Structure formats: C-alpha cells, structure tokens
Amino acid sequence: xxxxxxxxxxxxxxxxxxxxxxxxxxxxxxxxxxxxxxxxxxxxxxxxxxxxxxxxxxxxxxxxxxxxxxxxxxxxxxxxxxxxxxxxxxxxxxxxxxxxxxxxxxxxxxxxxxxxxxxxxxxxxxxxxxxxxxxxxxxxx
Amino acid sequence: xxxxxxxxxxxxxxxxxxxxxxxxxxxxxxxxxxxxxxxxxxxxxxxxxxxxxxxxxxxxxxxxxxxxxxxxxxxxxxxxxxxxxxxxxxxxxxxxxxxxxxxxxxxxxxxxxxxxxxxxxxxxxxxxxxxxxxxxxxxxx
DNA sequence: CTGTATGCAAATCTTTTGCAGACCC
DNA sequence: GGGTCTGCAAAAGATTTGCATACAG
Numbered sequence: 507x508x509x510x511x512x513x514x515x516x517x518x519x520x521x522x523x524x525x526x527x528x529x530x531x532x533x534x535x536x537x538x539x540x541x542x543x544x545x546x547x548x549x550x551x552x553x554x555x556x557x558x559x560x561x562x563x564x565x566x567x568x569x570x571x572x573x574x575x576x577x578x579x580x581x582x583x584x585x586x587x588x589x590x591x592x593x594x595x596x597x598x599x600x601x602x603x604x605x606x607x608x609x610x611x612x613x614x615x616x617x618x619x620x621x622x623x624x625x626x627x628x629x630x631x632x633x634x635x636x637x638x639x640x641x642x643x644x645x646x647x
Numbered sequence: 648x649x650x651x652x653x654x655x656x657x658x659x660x661x662x663x664x665x666x667x668x669x670x671x672x673x674x675x676x677x678x679x680x681x682x683x684x685x686x687x688x689x690x691x692x693x694x695x696x697x698x699x700x701x702x703x704x705x706x707x708x709x710x711x712x713x714x715x716x717x718x719x720x721x722x723x724x725x726x727x728x729x730x731x732x733x734x735x736x737x738x739x740x741x742x743x744x745x746x747x748x749x750x751x752x753x754x755x756x757x758x759x760x761x762x763x764x765x766x767x768x769x770x771x772x773x774x775x776x777x778x779x780x781x782x783x784x785x786x787x788x
Numbered sequence: 789c790t791g792t793a794t795g796c797a798a799a800t801c802t803t804t805t806g807c808a809g810a811c812c813c
Numbered sequence: 814g815g816g817t818c819t820g821c822a823a824a825a826g827a828t829t830t831g832c833a834t835a836c837a838g
Contacts, residue, residue, distance in 0.1 A: 577718040624780035639765035
C-alpha cells in the first residue's frame with residue numbers, strides 16, 4: 507500500500523502510530539501538503555496526534571531524504587514525498603499551489619567545480635514561478 | 648554612488664530618507680541581507696527607522712523588480728539587489744549563507760508550453776543547495 | 789528495561805497590519 | 814494641500830523547544 511512506509515521500515519525507522527499516519531497521509535504522487543494540512547489529515551486517522559510530532563516527523567523524513575521540502579515564498583512550506591523521481595516544481599506566487607513538472611529538455615547540469623566556491627553541493631532545485639490558472643483568471647477579471 | 652538609487656529615481660519613486668538608506672544599504676554586488684540585517688544597517692544611518700518600513704520598502708523593491716527575494720529554507724528570506732545581472736544561487740543548508748553563481752552552460756531552458764498546466768510562468772530559479780566551506784568543516788570535525 | 793518519541797503549552801522568529809501623525813511632490 | 818509613507822505596537826503565522834510521560838524494540 508504505502509511505498510514510503512515500506513522504505514522506512516526497511517531502513518529500520520522506529521515505527522509509532524503517529525509516524526505511521528504521517529507516512530500514510532504523505533504517500534502518493536503529486537502530493538504537496540503543508541505541515542498543517544498533514545496534521546489535519548493525520549488527525550482524522552489518529553485524533554490525538556500533535557502538531558509538534560508532525561513537525562518532528564516531517565523534519566526527520568526530510569533528513570532521511572524520503573521527502574522534499576518546497577518553499578513557497580512567505581507561505582508555509584510544502585512537503586513532497588515523491589523524492590525518488592527527480593522532478594521540478596511550478597509554484598503559484600499568489601496561492602502557493604504546486605505542480606510537478608518534468609521538463610523534457612536538458613537535465614540539470616551540475617555546477618562546475620570551479621563555480622562551487624568550496625561548497626559541498628548536494629541538490630539542485632529548479633523552480634518555475636508564476637500564476638496558476640485560477641489566480642491568473644481572478645487577477646484579470 | 649548608488650546604481651539602485653539612481654534607477655529608482657529615474658522611475659519616479661517617491662524618495663524619503665528611510666527609502667534612501669534602505670537603497671544605500673542594499674546597493675552593491677554579492678549582497679544578500681535578511682530584512683533584519685537591512686534594518687540593523689539602515690538604523691546605523693537613520694536610527695529611527697522602523698522594521699515595518701524596512702519590510703514595506705523591501706516588498707516594494709521586489710515588486711518593482713529591482714531586488715530579488717531568495718528563500719533560504721526556514722530561515723529569514725534574503726534580499727539580493729543584483730536583479731539586473733541574471734545569476735543563480737548557492738545556498739548553505741546549515742547557516743543560510745548565499746553565494747552568486749553564473750553557470751557557464753545556460754541550464755535555463757524555459758518550460759515548454761505543454762508542461763505549463765495553464766500557469767503563467769514569470770521566473771525560473773535555480774538553486775544549488777549544500778554546505779558552505781565553513782559548515783562543511785564544522786560538521787566533519 | 790532503556791532510550792527515543794510524544795503531547796502540551798509556551799516561546800521564538802519572521803512578517804504583517806491598523807492607525808494617527810509626518811512629510812514628499 | 815493631498816495623498817502617500819512612517820512609526821509604533823500589537824497581531825498573525827509558522828515552527829521550535831522544554832519537560833514529564835508513554836511506548837517501541
């Protein structure tokens with residue numbers, strides 16, 4: 507059922523009911539929830555789960571590399587469990603909505619060593635910002 | 648002296664002493680200050696300037712396209728006045744430090760219309776994340 | 789058992805807002 | 814002079830923290 511849970515189990519992650527529901531809620535494609543949304547959905551399955559635990563768990567999943575954190579400019583961060591299929595994001599500057607995109611063209615060139623200034627680069631993110639269809643319409647009417 | 652101020656004047660921007668010091672503080676290359684840092688430096692030149700005014704002014708400069716806002720993951724956003732020379736950012740995941748980079752092979756392919764899902768795309772950002780030299784050392788020692 | 793995870797509430801940090809008074813054009 | 818900009822202080826979010834208790838392994 508849950509790929510995410512499966513992988514976590516395999517990595518020896520200590521499993522509690524709270525962690526299980528967080529993983530369940532996040533599992534799937536094109537899921538981009540805020541911490542608060544994760545908490546709300548998790549609470550439907552496990553009413554007593556606390557926000558702090560949701561934040562802790564999300565932070566851990568991000569550290570483990572199982573979930574990607576997407577900043578949406580001022581608004582709350584969103585969490586994307588689709589960490590194992592490289593993709594980029596389209597972010598609406600007005601409502602924060604996110605869509606996954608997989609530009610067919612040139613895959614992201616790594617930063618040449620000469621340009622790294624001593625940094626240890628671990629990820630490259632490409633974010634396309636603009637207005638989603640709904641917000642484009644709202645603003646032009 | 649200040650290119651930024653020069654351009655703003657040319658655009659008919661209403662000029663007050665507060666706005667002047669904010670523009671002065673931001674002017675230059677490789678400047679990536681947080682709103683709070685801008686406030687602190689501005690306050691050295693004009694002690695009574697308020698945080699609210701700094702936020703207002705920064706927001707306006709971003710709207711005008713004279714300054715770029717860089718998200719640094721949880722930490723406070725940073726403001727980059729170098730908006731007229733396209734470049735990308737290297738961001739340290741630990742301390743939030745930012746460096747400008749200009750990858751030679753332009754990876755900046757526009758998103759093909761078929762991939763836009765009805766979005767009106769206005770900007771493309773590429774962010775390289777990792778650890779800066781200082782943090783790399785701290786963590787390995 | 790033992791160490792880690794959880795819940796709660798309060799704290800922190802960043803940014804926004806409302807409003808009366810000040811000041812640029 | 815009129816409309817915009819400021820400062821202040823308080824509010825609003827989002828996320829983190831401290832600590833006693835509960836629970837997985």
